[in-house]
Amino acid sequence: MPIASPTPSYPEAVLPRTAVGVGLKPSHIAALLDDPGPVRWVEVHAENYMQDGGPLHRALEAVRREHPLSVHGVGLSLGGAHDLDTAHLARLAGVVARYEPALVSEHLAWCGVPGAFLNDLLPVPCTTEALDIVARHVDQTQAALGRPILVENPSRYFAFRIQDMDEPAFLSALVRRTGCGLLLDLNNVVVSARNLGFDPSAYVAALPLEAVGEIHLAGHAVRVVDGVEIRIDDHGSAVGDAVLALYAETLRRTGPRPTLVERDTDIPPWPDLAAEAGRVATVMTQVLAARPDPV
Amino acid sequence: MPSLADIQRTLAGAVRGEDDTPLAGLVAGHGLDPAQRVQIHRNTTHLTLTEALGANFPVVRALVGEAFFAQTARAYIRQTPPNSPVVSAYGDGLPDFLAGHEPARSLPYLPDVARLEWARLGALQAADAAPVAPATLGAVPPALVPMARCAVHPSFRCVVSPWPVDRIWAMHQPDWPEGETVSLDEGGATVLICRPRGQVLMARADRGTLSLLFALEMGQTLATAAQAAAHAAAHSARSTPDGAADGFDLTAALARLVSLGLLTEVAVPQTADGSTPCDPLMSRATPPPEPPSP
Incomplete structure (x- = not known):
């Protein structure tokens, strides 16, 4: 008969605010367990661990015993106009119960319409109607998981013609109404700022920074279409200079925050990815050392 | 708006x-x-x-x-x-x-290769379960064997194809021997797929063994499942060109299922006084009630 979901005694989930980690790909698990290098924590996509059993669960259980873990959902569609998929929410709750992660996060985005999951994070217009819907979905998610979640700011490739407020105001209201935290993806801020023409520093300054529980960093691609530059959030290269500069500037405002390097395409060998986490950790150390008031 | x-x-x-x-x-x-x-x-x-x-x-x-x-x-x-x-x-x-x-x-074999890959994926992601030890069946008192029920591993899948799909699949794996070929004329395959431990395994089986597994999966006793298997084996023999009907060897088939890790439990009926008439390690669950006979 099936073995019940394991109830292993994991170490308490503690994620230091100064920890730098990486998004963990299944192909890197063995190397991480062998030598984490400067990597202090890892994040996995929840949807990759929703199957009943199998070797991938064995591997993540081993990771969880040794490293702080974050579970990052990419398919819940918090910004969908339709009702949340309760079967999917139950699967997410199952992953969270199974791994007792230090952090759980999802996106300010929608992922499809009923019957057609598009496997993408599509942008939500910042309207009062959308705010009501997203707040309801965040409430429902936090109730189902029994814990607060972090909500990540999206990459945007276009502006909606309708908008009742800007995105920092939308996220501030969401934090106020639901008690959720923010996952501040600085690569997404730079991508959206370049594509839509706003100031990334002003965007960060307008957020409720005390609610930021995690920072994401990644690289993005630059394309030119009919003479117009478009930044594409492909997580396919090392963290760029503009994103690193915004990271240092943000840390000066927020103090230390668990930081994650994401890489989803053109994935480098483990030692290279781990070394990139090390470079980010150096930036954090330098910024915090130069900070006038101790945290 | x-x-x-x-x-x-x-x-x-x-x-x-x-x-x-x-x-x-x-x-x-x-x-x-x-x-x-x-x-x-x-x-x-x-x-x-x-x-x-x-x-x-x-x-x-x-x-x-x-x-x-x-x-x-x-x-x-x-x-x-x-x-x-x-x-x-x-x-x-x-x-x-x-x-x-x-x-x-x-x-024409492409859909069945896809079915095989889908079955392998399902087996890989299925719930985990520990297979029974090889000695388990032999420890059941012979008189109780017909009434025993066996739980089939949750990762069990099967593909029945007129093409040698398992060998077509294997051809595309790194350990395929260099120079070996697969002929589409070599006949079909009944393939059992299972992940008893970490790895997905495949094995060919006859129709009788497959019917046995289906009957056990439905909660039938070994006696009933063996009848279904013998019937399928006879039918399968009639439909082959040489018409050879060797019957169905239940003991050999069960031993093979155990060695493949396809069985996760052997449950024997309890005696009138409620005690288990054999090693309790083998009987981890009360068998479901006998279905009404037709």
């Missing part, structure tokens, strides 16, 4: 390549046609879902080549988009889609 549902219906249609015209009222172009900006999402949807299908059906992809696979995936994604965010389990309809896909007509 359009509702969020209206906006998302319009955008989803554009991302799925249906209609770009309503975008202009919704999306600011900033120097481009709004459709050019939405195209980025269209690319992401198409590329990531194609990649997901390729990851779930790597041998199908190898058999048809990257370009043909991408075209086929595009048609399949348009017809049957995922209805769940768990794309590691996307593609259950691909085998049937391939069977009706005109451009794939020249590879």
